[in-house]
Amino acid sequence: MALYVYKFGGTSVGSVERIKAVAEKVKAAHDAGNQIVVVVSAMSGETNRLIALAKEMQAQPTERELDVVISTGEQVTVALLSMALNNIGCAACSYTGGQVKILTDSSHTKARILRIDEHNMRADLDNSKVVVVAGFQGVDEQGNITTLGRGGSDTTAVALAAALTADECHIYTDVDGVYTTDPRVEPKARRLDKITFEEMLEMASQGSKVLQIRSVEFAGKYNVPLRVLSSFTEGAGTLITYEESEVESALISGIAFNRDEAKLTISGVPDRPGIASKILGPIADANIEVDMIIQNIADDATTDFTFTVHRNDYQRAKTALELTCTELAAKKVTGDDGIVKVSIVGVGMRSHAGIANTMFQALAKEGINIRMISTSEIKISVVVDEKYLELAVRTLHAAFKLDQA
């Protein structure tokens, strides 16, 4: 007998028929002798409807009250799924975040889970009941309803799996696993049977939005085996795990990319200590997130400083940087909001030299000019003109033979 935590997102429970299909899937696993905890999101569209209603009352809704409103979305789904399960003879019991209880801090709309009381769920599981838990929500020390922020249902599922030491946590989505890259860009992209947590983190943060990053971090931290599968088709999906040995043979696991980048350079900056914070301080103050950062020493006593931001923040960042340029008596600010970032990701590159060289040669052969380079332990990212995105992804996919198992 294994204990599984299943998570179904808004699309998977988007209608009465789909909820009934989820119930059948859960019943089959339960009938096979497993203990099942199901985490569900609100029916697709419901959270947006509730937020719109709240904004009609108050342009910037009181966050505590917003959480009270939007948490009803998942509350409805857990009860409906429990009814669907009871209806087909599979005893089930629903739980709100507060009923579990999933204790969080008091940061409304973006709360973090502090502790999970497994007592009630365990009692129901031991009574052969399926436990259906509302994702995305919790309750703070004072009993206020909190939510974990968008995509928080993944985090709920992983946290429950950790608390219950589940055998696996299954995240059901509308894709059937994690791919070597986006199949819409490279049709030869291949589903990975396994991927490590670290690789998944790099893939996720680089634009492969299969899972919410926080849930992957959480799963890695508590060593919860995570499996991504499709709600709508059969298949084993992709297992995200620590078991590095089996995947070590592959040098590179996948290629991630991000279309929404823009780069900014401030050049001729007098090179003295503390200059980086002088440049990035005003950017942070403007609530703009910075992605890649590169600093080069120029030939004189000045330095060039380059960073990338989300394309939506480009103009604001440029304005702030031009002010800094004047203050620091730097030479000039240049920028480009027509760039993209392409990354190769793989734990294998740790122990293999020459990966970077293979990457750069493959791109050069296609005449793709590299504008920036940044590396980490298990990732190499390059910035290129946006017109080269698809070509770069396909070239690298072939260069690292990712279409071959």
Place this chain on the structure above:
Amino acid sequence: MALYVYKFGGTSVGSVERIKAVAEKVKAAHDAGNQIVVVVSAMSGETNRLIALAKEMQAQPTERELDVVISTGEQVTVALLSMALNNIGCAACSYTGGQVKILTDSSHTKARILRIDEHNMRADLDNSKVVVVAGFQGVDEQGNITTLGRGGSDTTAVALAAALTADECHIYTDVDGVYTTDPRVEPKARRLDKITFEEMLEMASQGSKVLQIRSVEFAGKYNVPLRVLSSFTEGAGTLITYEESEVESALISGIAFNRDEAKLTISGVPDRPGIASKILGPIADANIEVDMIIQNIADDATTDFTFTVHRNDYQRAKTALELTCTELAAKKVTGDDGIVKVSIVGVGMRSHAGIANTMFQALAKEGINIRMISTSEIKISVVVDEKYLELAVRTLHAAFKLDQA
């Protein structure tokens, strides 16, 4: 400084605009220096929408899960109203039934309130906050969400008023008070400034559905002054109170009626002890509610037994009674589903003789034949042919001079 509990029903909070109007009304009372607790229902139509959704999942929804689904209706409204109040500078905080907490028994969909913890609300009131509480819902000892049944928001309001020893509990509805009779039947009907709890109970149980009966019982038991007013127009409404002295001068306070009655008679029943339960037992077993009951001794050793039921239950009751007729070797069963009940209600009649006579004479003068009579301490009911309903109500309204203050 007075403490008021206000209750607004589904129609009063049926749209964004109406919730904002409620917020203005509440703010005005709060600005005038009062402490305000507001109880709200789900936005009109929402509870029915949720029940329909549940029935799509399961023809007879698991009651525990049904409560989880439908309680979200009020949860949304309390948060929206709190936002509307915060938006106009009136600090407010929402509470679900579980957050208050309103402890109930575990009878899902028809729970009864056992205890109310006033601690959290009192702290907010002392901090000059308006407290907004979800009506109709509570939580049992085990933390399961319960609901009080349709109309239960009135009960919530009265129970909170009792727990907080509020100065008055205001029930805002779509009518501006309690009338001497239904103005749609008698245009001369007059709004009563005051009515006693007992009269209100008789009026309510006789078809004047301004308030839920349980809430009136509750208010009477805990001596909570209850006021019925309109959400949409100004006015003092009707105060429901124990202060009998001031209303004593009026003999009759109002005329109630019920269109949905049917009567059944079993005649020639051998008259022996226990016969009533032999007759009514099978009716109760069939879950049919009996209203009036009359038994007459006939001239021989047999008795005639007559009772009324809801018109929808007439055929089922008749079938059951015919079976009983054969078993008891009674003479026959007769019935009539074309009757109505008209009642005069007033605490004044306790101490005044001749009220019944005035009633019977007035009806006789109009040629209205009385088919059944039943009396209580503060009420006289007659059953007449349904065609006489309006005439009977208007005749009695005039006979007891109810159009005059």
